[in-house]
Amino acid sequence: MTETFFEADEQQAIDQYLQQGFVSFELDATLLDSLRERLFTGARSLLDLPADLSVDAFFDQIHTWVPVADLNRVRLGFIRHLNGDPSVRPLLYRLAKQPLGWIVGNELAMQRSLNLSIQFPKDASSLLPLHSDVWSGNSPYEVVFWLPLVDCYATKSMYVLPKPQTDAVLADFGRYADLSAEAFFQAIKADVVWMEVPRGHGLIFWHGLIHGNRINEENDTRWSMNTRFKSLLSPYGTKELGESFLPITLRPATRFGYAYRKPSIHKRES
Numbered sequence: 376m377t378e379t380f381f382e383a384d385e386q387q388a389i390d391q392y393l394q395q396g397f398v399s400f401e402l403d404a405t406l407l408d409s410l411r412e413r414l415f416t417g418a419r420s421l422l423d424l425p426a427d428l429s430v431d432a433f434f435d436q437i438h439t440w441v442p443v444a445d446l447n448r449v450r451l452g453f454i455r456h457l458n459g460d461p462s463v464r465p466l467l468y469r470l471a472k473q474p475l476g477w478i479v480g481n482e483l484a485m486q487r488s489l490n491l492s493i494q495f496p497k498d499a500s501s502l503l504p505l506h507s508d509v510w511s512g513n514s515p516y517e518v519v520f521w522l523p524l525v526d527c528y529a530t531k532s533m534y535v536l537p538k539p540q541t542d543a544v545l546a547d548f549g550r551y552a553d554l555s556a557e558a559f560f561q562a563i564k565a566d567v568v569w570m571e572v573p574r575g576h577g578l579i580f581w582h583g584l585i586h587g588n589r590i591n592e593e594n595d596t597r598w599s600m601n602t603r604f605k606s607l608l609s610p611y612g613t614k615e616l617g618e619s620f621l622p623i624t625l626r627p628a629t630r631f632g633y634a635y636r637k638p639s640i641h642k643r644e645s
């Protein structure tokens with residue numbers, strides 16, 4: 376019998392992440408609702424919304440009340456609203472605490488500022504061409520917690536190129552390096568997986584995977600938050616500790632370790 380240190384469900388998540396580079400999981404519904412409520416409350420102060428509007432209709436149909444030319448200004452308003460509320464980052468962490476522990480560890484650094492993507496149907500102005508975050512200097516030790524606030528599927532979602540196919544592209548990168556982003560996408564299109572993440576579920580993925588989005592061809596708006604996490608003591612990329620990342624679950628053993636100084640052997644003069 377082989378020695379094993381992981382519980383069965385933990386092992387399953389680890390195996391899936393190792394094989395695919397992503398894993399999805401169920402969220403605590405009360406925590407998610409409270410996050411959606413906060414955004415809805417923020418929206419009431421930012422926008423002129425009908426008094427009887429439901430939370431669901433607000434998220435799915437926000438493109439009805441905001442012209443696309445105004446989308447970025449409104450999105451930045453929401454991001455300011457989220458970053459101004461000190462309970463949001465702990466709430467996000469709590470939503471993904473268990474799978475983060477399984478995939479990354481329990482002593483974590485978390486992205487300092489929060490992000491929000493809002494993708495209107497048929498809008499070509501907020502697209503993210505295919506990329507790997509590691510290409511722009513992020514540490515390969517990071518993961519992204521991708522949190523949809525609405526049902527995400529097909530082009531209303533994002534796509535990733537799973538780990539084996541990303542590895543194959545990177546191993547033969549010369550073939551792709553000179554292509555435009557669109558030609559690159561066409562070359563890998565058959566292998567990408569569109570993330571089916573219904574509301575109430577979250578996703579952790581390795582941002583070293585090739586990923587991106589396309590025009591949202593569905594009828595409703597996509598809302599998602601993406602937040603980077605990494606093991607506190609793992610190597611940092613261009614996003615440094617204290618700048619882009621803050622420690623969130625520093626353990627006392629590490630505090631003692633950081634503070635330890637080798638005792639001096641010099642005798643004190645008396």
Ligand SMILES: [Fe+2]
Binds near residue numbers: 506507508582
């Ligand atoms: Fe990315």
